[in-house]
Amino acid sequence: MDSTSRSAVIIIGAGVSGISAAKVLAENGCADLLILEASDRIGGRIRKESFGGVSVELGAGWIAGVGGKASNPVWEIASKFGLRTCFSDYSNARNNIYDRSGKIFPSGIAADSYKKAVDSAIQRLRDLESNCAVDIPNGAELPLTPKTPIELAIDFILHDFEMAEVEPISTYVDFGEREFLVADERGYEYLLYKMAEDFLFTSEGKILDNRLKLNKVVRELQHSRNGITVKTEDGCVYEANYVILSASIGVLQSDLICFRPPLPRWKTEAIEKCDVMVYTKIFLKFPYKFWPCGPDKEFFIYAHERRGYYTFWQHMETAYPGSNILVVTITNGESKRVEAQSEAETLKEVMSVLRDMFGPEIPTATDILVPRWWNNRFQRGSYSNYPIISNNQVVNDIKAPVGRIFFTGEHTSERFNGYVHGGYLAGIDTSKALLDEMRKHERKNENTSFLLEPLLALTGSLTLTQPDTVSGVQKCDVPTQLYLSGKLGIPEAIL
Numbered sequence: 001m002d003s004t005s006r007s008a009v010i011i012i013g014a015g016v017s018g019i020s021a022a023k024v025l026a027e028n029g030c031a032d033l034l035i036l037e038a039s040d041r042i043g044g045r046i047r048k049e050s051f052g053g054v055s056v057e058l059g060a061g062w063i064a065g066v067g068g069k070a071s072n073p074v075w076e077i078a079s080k081f082g083l084r085t086c087f088s089d090y091s092n093a094r095n096n097i098y099d100r101s102g103k104i105f106p107s108g109i110a111a112d113s114y115k116k117a118v119d120s121a122i123q124r125l126r127d128l129e130s131n132c133a134v135d136i137p138n139g140a141e142l143p144l145t146p147k148t149p150i151e152l153a154i155d156f157i158l159h160d161f162e163m164a165e166v167e168p169i170s171t172y173v174d175f176g177e178r179e180f181l182v183a184d185e186r187g188y189e190y191l192l193y194k195m196a197e198d199f200l201f202t203s204e205g206k207i208l209d210n211r212l213k214l215n216k217v218v219r220e221l222q223h224s225r226n227g228i229t230v231k232t233e234d235g236c237v238y239e240a241n242y243v244i245l246s247a248s249i250g251v252l253q254s255d256l257i258c259f260r261p262p263l264p265r266w267k268t269e270a271i272e273k274c275d276v277m278v279y280t281k282i283f284l285k286f287p288y289k290f291w292p293c294g295p296d297k298e299f300f301i302y303a304h305e306r307r308g309y310y311t312f313w314q315h316m317e318t319a320y321p322g323s324n325i326l327v328v329t330i331t332n333g334e335s336k337r338v339e340a341q342s343e344a345e346t347l348k349e350v351m352s353v354l355r356d357m358f359g360p361e362i363p364t365a366t367d368i369l370v371p372r373w374w375n376n377r378f379q380r381g382s383y384s385n386y387p388i389i390s391n392n393q394v395v396n397d398i399k400a401p402v403g404r405i406f407f408t409g410e411h412t413s414e415r416f417n418g419y420v421h422g423g424y425l426a427g428i429d430t431s432k433a434l435l436d437e438m439r440k441h442e443r444k445n446e447n448t449s450f451l452l453e454p455l456l457a458l459t460g461s462l463t464l465t466q467p468d469t470v471s472g473v474q475k476c477d478v479p480t481q482l483y484l485s486g487k488l489g490i491p492e493a494i495l
């Protein structure tokens, strides 16, 4: 057990935001830091696993936002370290929509359903914006409610797949509309090891620095004007002048971390207002390929009368030729349902779906991998999703420090929440805000000791207590951002 030690800054969580925050602190002369990570590895929601002879990404898989005017910082790091990626072209998915008898919908029908879904989405947004409760007579449906399997599939892709973002989608506007799938045996997480190498002691690809402590589940943060006491599940106690907390929005909504005194109401209310998206990629290994291949066939859609039922599919032949792996993505309610059942039950369901599309003769998958992001108590979901009708105040309040606790993570990024680059840039922002705070504190200390010096010399016995420039509740000055433009964000790239 560690005896109580005091650090200038404790960073809770070693995902991309925690690592980028620590790196900025170290680069600015604050090397007295400690990273406490609950799991046995760094990376958080960037996580690879060996499956079917290749490395698959259970969490973040794409570098989204490439090819625009500005350069995506994560793309820059990936290029610098030679991460292997493949361009993803979702645009053909609309030509590969299967019905339950295995027939592909003619492109005209797909285009009509797509237009209907877009019109319905725009109508819904207008209703929300004008804040008018739509008066629907008992039992009647909205004229544009999706009903048929193809309408339901397209509606799912538009609203539940990845996230329902509002336009302009900052990632695409700032960094470009291209997306690249990470297909590297070292995993997406390799980038985090390379970032950590800059400020932590590493050897042969392993982090050996004792400022990174794994398997340290933080359960309590006792905070006051003078500092913070951090207690972990294994009974260790750590002291710090400041804490940067990078746990996900799902964790903040759970009771994993107890704050003493409790967080103020404006903070907890903001945390509750942010939705948590659950996004699950199920990997399936087959003895051989039975699906059509080629780049225009990489993504395909299954139209079922149950919305979101194993709808979005991808083959991995572009990323790993000959791997014979399929990936199906489910979200939210379906993710939670599937997480609660056994792999055998899930396999039975996906095989029945695949036999609808490709016939009864296809072989059963030899292996299945179902990540459980919702039930992981260190994640409690996949990423944040701010309600379409939301205002800057919510994200500003989620991001704002409370006394000496600074908040970071993808959910604190006003422009890029939900993305790896959002987490990366949030870590940098938070550390810069903290460094400013520390400098202000230092200057105030210098002034105080300058004023007290003559008095000290006189008494010789006075002890200086550190004045505290951080008020009990303090919010960062966050620039306001136009989050809602009034136009609905349609992931054009997919359909």
Ligand SMILES: Cc1cc2nc3c(=O)[nH]c(=O)nc-3n(C[C@H](O)[C@H](O)[C@H](O)COP(=O)(O)OP(=O)(O)OC[C@H]3O[C@@H](n4cnc5c(N)ncnc54)[C@H](O)[C@@H]3O)c2cc1C
Pocket: 012, 013, 014, 015, 016, 017, 018, 036, 037, 038, 039, 042, 043, 044, 045, 046, 058, 059, 060, 061, 062, 063, 064, 216, 217, 218, 219, 246, 247, 248, 251, 256, 257, 279, 280, 281, 373, 377, 378, 379, 381, 382, 383, 408, 409, 410, 411, 417, 418, 419, 420, 421, 422, 423
């Ligand atoms: C399935 C899935 C698919 C995704 N796809 C993409 C994609 O294609 N492209 C993209 O850009 N983004 C994608 N994302 C989002 C992206 O992964 C995240 O936005 C980003 O990785 C979040 O980083 P973070 O540092 O904010 O949080 P995290 O990675 O969650 O890091 C927080 C860390 O805190 C630790 N922690 C939590 N509680 C405690 C505690 N009490 N004590 C100590 N440590 C604690 C956690 O273990 C974790 O390591 C995806 C995410 C998921 C789950």
